[in-house]
Amino acid sequence: MMDTHSKSMTELTAGLEKGEFTSVELTAGLLERVEAHDEKLNAFVTVTADAALDAARAADAARAAGNVGVLNGLPIVHKDIFCTRGVKTTCGSKMLDNFISPYDATVVERLAAAGAVVLGKANMDEFAMGSSNETSFYGPVSNPWNLECTPGGSSGGSAAAVAARLAPAATGTDTGGSIRQPAALTGTVGIKPTYGRVSRYGMIAFASSLDQAGVIARTAEDAARVLGVMAGFDERDSTSIDHPVPDYVAGIGESIKGLKVGIVRQHFDEGLDAACGERVKEAIAVIESLGAEAVEVDLPNIDYSVPTYYVVAPAECSSNLSRFDGVRFGHRAEDFEDLRDLYCRSRGEGFGDEVKRRIMTGTYVLSAGYYDAYYLKAQQVRHLIADDFKKAFADVDVIAGPTAPTPAFRLGEKVDDPITMYLNDIYTIGANLAGLPAMSVPCGFVDGLPVGLHLVGHHFEEQTLLRFAHQYQQVTDWHTACPEAFA
């Protein structure tokens, strides 16, 4: 039972198969680590220790009976945005502090059916609105590489748990960069698949035309393994796409020789920290040394992506979050005069500052007199951005660049300026607007903090991204680096 916490899922599966350890031993070991370390990190909102040990026992029994799922006995963590039956599902909000989900999200159901063992629910920015995990009702999460820094957000708890070796993988969701930016800031791998690839059923909605579920892990191979289980058609999500799911793990071993990598000039402008830019350029040089060819591509409208997002996402959020009315579930004010007052007070008390700001921004851009100037305009610009990507992918297989403009910043540093905070997602938002798959891969350090390489692929080309990332990880070892305090 030496060091199972730093092993990948591939290595853990081999250990379980050979009988070197059981899932119960593995699970108990990680639960002990959560107990020992999470006070520093605050990565978990809920630890489901008893249920995890029960699931581990069931996985060991299934293995003994020769009935083994793809993830049999492997511990994972769910972002607390995924509904889990009988377990508190908060979405990082006071609004849902009392919400016990009566059903499982499709993602939760599929991972459980594959034999995964859920250790608990990960902390996150409230309703996934944030880039630093500081908007959570349950307090900020710390970055395992420096506890005074943010792990990024909104999937900050998931990323911190994986980086600190509390779990080999975690689920996340990504509306504008919420898987990839925390992956970059914590030195983990994060993939957001094509829009419609993974079911959104039971995933608490923020911006429905942008939200996608994905994975944070330490290796591209593990991400491929988990994504393969999550992906696929689900009739309970009306935007789920009925498109075959390839065997992602089988595809990653292929060489990337002869493939083309697009480089976007604007992604290396003055907005990017110079040292981060160097790490990313070094990573691209490694990819070229593997036989891929780098070419410049133009995304002429990409500079509009953040303002476009901050119209479209709040608009959809204001509509989605209207369901929180204090009547059927969620926080309800104690004192109120009439029905409207019940709504206003329950929502005023239940939502935090950033969520209120996004709801109001969305309400404003959809309101009479402003709809055409903002919402319709943003939808038109979104089309221009999507078309730019389409043209670019006629010539290249992936687009590579930085995931985030800087390494992890200090907790509290950007909390008072929404625009500075929003610009964290400047390189990631385009993929959400266009519905494209994208991932972040650890590619080095700046002052002891990790840097991420961002890869964007064409629709349904997750396997191409995973292949690039895996091939890169075969010749680099950034992904094996472990924060000292969590070794």
Add this chain to the structure above:
Amino acid sequence: MSLSKDQVQHIAMLARLELSEEEYAESVKKLSKIVDFVDHLSEADTEGVVPMAHPLDVAQRLRSDAVIEADERDRYQQNASSVSGGLYLVPKVIE
């Protein structure tokens, strides 16, 4: 463009959000900044561009109008603060 306190009050009312005085002051400042920021969109040339509502070029799927879920009202209502006889209770709306 700067938003006025009246505008922010109107938006908060439409959004059914009760805000404190400090929250109003803060919202006027920060929402004005956000509106200034998204105003950059007016510089984009979108003449004749079709608005994009969905990231993939697909049509909404239909399903047959059949009962596919079991009736679990009692279980679902365990999350509500105030129910009676299977109904959700709210303040009286019609005198």
